[in-house]
Amino acid sequence: MFFSKSIPLCFLLFCLLHHAALGASLFHFCFSKENYTAHSPYDANLIQLFNLLYTKVPPTGFGLGSTGKGQNQANGLALCRGDVSSQDCKTCVVEASKEIGERCPSGKGAIIWHDNCLFKYSNVKFAGKVDYKNKFSLWNGYKVDDPTPFNAKVKELLSGLSTKASSNPKFYATGELVLSSSETLYGLTQCTRDLYNSDCKKCLDDAISELPNCCDGQRGGRVVGGSCNFRYELHPIVDP
Known part of the structure; x- marks a missing residue:
């Protein structure tokens, strides 16, 4: 990565x-x-x-x-x-x-x-506050053949998982999107549970908005912060 x-x-x-x-x-x-x-x-x-x-x-x-x-x-x-x-x-x-x-x-x-x-x-209290400062991104360095539709599918999946995670008591969601008969896109979103639901959603949506900068056409990537993170891959990424 x-x-x-x-x-x-x-x-x-x-x-x-x-x-x-x-x-x-x-x-x-x-x-x-x-x-x-x-x-x-x-x-x-x-x-x-x-x-x-x-x-x-x-x-x-x-x-x-x-x-x-x-x-x-x-x-x-x-x-x-x-x-x-x-x-x-x-x-x-x-x-x-x-x-x-x-x-x-x-x-x-x-x-x-x-x-x-x-x-x-x-030594500074931070509970309940979205951490926007401590953040990094990872991507795997391999690009898909047709980035434009793939990017749209990545955003579609992650945006849906942002909504799902922010309404889940564990602030965690996973999902998949079938791209073709031989290819499936897998995604994950998660927030720290000291946040309000609305702050979790905003944190994830802000992270997802960085997709064009970090992960354009990449087969896998993630943006990881102190309050939330997302990941997507063309292979399963969590334990069954």
């Missing part, structure tokens, strides 16, 4: 090396300009927050938490993909939290995405 934050052209070799450097993660941002020191009150609250989310998230696939007070308060969120089992969800949350600690040591705010989950923490 190709990677982009601002969606410029990205060369295959660079992207493959970048992906390897990130290890198991898809992408991450160390977004806070503030740092904390080891054994400080914020550090202790962050450790407590991580332990809280390890327990809180897997049963339902989503969780929010806050530990501490005032300037030392640590706020966190974790979300697992809607089809992921509780055990795989827990594994992903634990691995993501450990990895982001290595990627962003001493940073008071960071976010990381794995294929099965996202994990975010900050």
Whole structure:
């Protein structure tokens, strides 16, 4: 897959090396300009927050938490993909939290995405607010033969799934669209469950509006943010 934050052209070799450097993660941002020191009150609250989310998230696939007070308060969120089992969800949350600690040591705010989950923490309260800043896109680098009708079908499928996800209690939807006797388009949309239904819909629609920039004619792609994401492929993308 190709990677982009601002969606410029990205060369295959660079992207493959970048992906390897990130290890198991898809992408991450160390977004806070503030740092904390080891054994400080914020550090202790962050450790407590991580332990809280390890327990809180897997049963339902989503969780929010806050530990501490005032300037030392640590706020966190974790979300697992809607089809992921509780055990795989827990594994992903634990691995993501450990990895982001290595990627962003001493940073008071960071976010990381794995294929099965996202994990975010900050000293600033963010629950209920759409995260438009932390976002990236991926595409697979292979184009379809006839982009114009294909692009229209991708938008049709994802727009329908945006409506479906925003009205689903789990803020998650998958679907497919038959393109021909030998080809089916698969899609997925998801939001973090701290949002209002209307904010989930707007977040997804805004992400889908980026299709012409990130994924024009691409056989597969996704836009992934701190509050919502979509993905489409010409092969199944979730567990049955």
